[in-house]
Amino acid sequence: MSVVTLTIDEKIVSAQEGQTLLDVARENAIDIPTLCHLDGVSEAAACRLCLVEVVGTSRLLPACVTRAAEGMVVHTTTPKLVEYRRMILELFFTERNHVCSVCVANSACELQALAASQGMIHVRLDYLHPHLPVDTSHQQFGIDHNRCILCTRCVRACDEIEGAHTWDVAGRGIHSRVITDLAQPWGEATSCTSCGKCVQACPTGALFRQGSTVAEMQKDREQLAFLVRARKEKQWIS
């Protein structure tokens, strides 16, 4: 396997060929925000927060799926990118009912953390205020569609790590939502093994353990990457 050198934010870094820009950046302590990326599962490239500028390409490229190449010059925080990231976060906040003060994941939410770290302090667009259900038919877990950002981490974790494929996406456009089995209540989804991986994967308070109240839903997102590494590389230490 060959090694390539590239420049990310004026810093010269080395990478293995085929490594993604996101990987390389994180190895070198360069922070690129993400929401749909989850270590251990495949990429969706759907949240568009990791878009970066690559010199010589007019298009913005998602760092999570763009491979490092020799001589690449990458900028991760240009004024344009900063502005677009804030607007993307604005869109997330207007889409559903993200009310942090009454959310189980308050202070443990990736969306909330990103809004703070990216400086999204105000929403200028109209809130869409959709009427969405909360499904608590499962014995141990629940889903609050009001908090879901459709990152599909639960879908991928369930399919790729647990192998159950209980979760999927139904509907399209603004009417998309994650469903269990054939859109029946979670408690009746027979393919669900109740492993809880989806809950750990969820970046917000959409998926939660029942009985959690405001700010109690802490998630262990490392657990999934640990499992994947353990299986692939037979390394049982984190």
Next chain:
Amino acid sequence: MDRSELNDLAQRERASWKPARLHCCTASGCLATGAEGVFKAMKQAITDKGLTDRVQAVGVGCLGLCGRGPLVQLAPQGPLFEQVSAEQAPSMVGAAVGESPHAAILDTAHPFFSSQLKIVCETSGEIDSERIEEYLALGGYRALHMALTEMTPAEVVQTISQSGLRGRGGAGYPTGLKWATVAKMPPGPKYVVCNGDEGDPGAFMDRSVMESDPHRVLEGMAIAGYAVGATQGFIYVRAEYPLAVERLRKAINQAKKLGVLGSGVFETPFDFRVDVRIGAGAFVCGEETALMASIEGRRGSPRPRPPYPAEMGLWDRPTLINNVETFANVPTILRKGADWFASIGTEKSKGTKVFSLTGKVRNTGLVEVPMGTSLRHIVEVMGGGVEGGSVKAVQTGGPSGGCIPAEFLDTSVDYESLAQLGSIMGSGGMIVMDQTTNMVEVARFFMEFCMDESCGKCIPCRVGTVQMHRLLSKIAEGKATSTDLALLEQLVPMVSETSLCGLGQTAPNPVKSTLRYFRHEYEERLRPMTSTNGRVPLPLRLA
């Protein structure tokens, strides 16, 4: 089947043609205005008059001027009748044997007809769309035979490259380059896919080609299969085109029966099977990665490119995806040569382009013109301009395109010129708008379309289109302030630069182009800012 059998069959077919043929258009446009009744009545009248050995009625493909259907043409070189009714059928049969007809006759010397140059539509309107023999009689499948017996796959790719053909789906990627890329991928299973998921509002070129001349598309695909080393093809057609699906299926069966598709095409070692796949009503499935997901039986949502389909497509195998019209050009290019094709059109855009001319224009229908024809010629001369008014703008490229104002009507139609004006060639929809058209409403209409058709995978498209639509509605209803317009103008570049696939990337184009040329229409609908109606505009950069 070999060359001599092919020739025999074509000759026998031509010999069986009656001296006078009444061509009745049986494509969707004319069927909608009652062509089926006309066709049946003509057949009946031929029997009634005892003219079965002198006249025949043929259900042909699109005759072009869809707005005046049902159309019937007396062939060869007879008059073209418009708005024919079943009652007039006997009179037209009479016309075939020299009587004077009682039906309105269209002037075929009109520029609508005489300015056309037919390559893609060469045989549509000339032959029975449902019989392979008629396609063979006019030289069909000769190009495939020639490719298989006289050319190497590399020579076929070379010919297509030299012809300068570019993708007719809208983006204009060089077809030869795409073919060469797929051909160069290591051997193994490869696929050829024909994108017939035409979904732009106002566009019906591909429907017409598939309905009128399904064999031409199949022949093009088979040639592509030979050139790139694929043995399986798929035609992806939207479910809203049932007649196209039916005729394609019929055509595939006929072609297999004659041995021009299937195992051992023309008794050579080349195998090529084609299957039809039907869409389920999602516009986004016209995007190639979503289309492939749909063919594989998965949810039709796009994935990031690269890897491009040429490298990793259907079932992760190299896949060649071209549009219906692109494939339909191929047989003629092979038959007449790359140089001939390259001599038509402009320096960078070769050949012809089929447009569906619709909207507030006198002559609506399908036109095929050489690249480089001016918009004015198409709209005002061929289309006859606007009835009792003047052209305000021409919309090309559907929801991914833009509005070109009347002052730029002298622009020549080619990929680069249209892009320069902030529109695109697109698949060929051309909507003419008159002075009464409200451009904010036009932008809102297309935004609503994109909002409804967004798959929901990426956030800028999923929510950005909704927010843009809300802002456009607010402006259209006179409820917006300059703050809202400023917000809209920030969303436009953001959504186009950050969306995952072509749908989101081009969704803001109608807004962008109407803002560019008709900004005053937006501004005159704004309300003045007061302390109660508008939030204070915030600076772009926060914190």
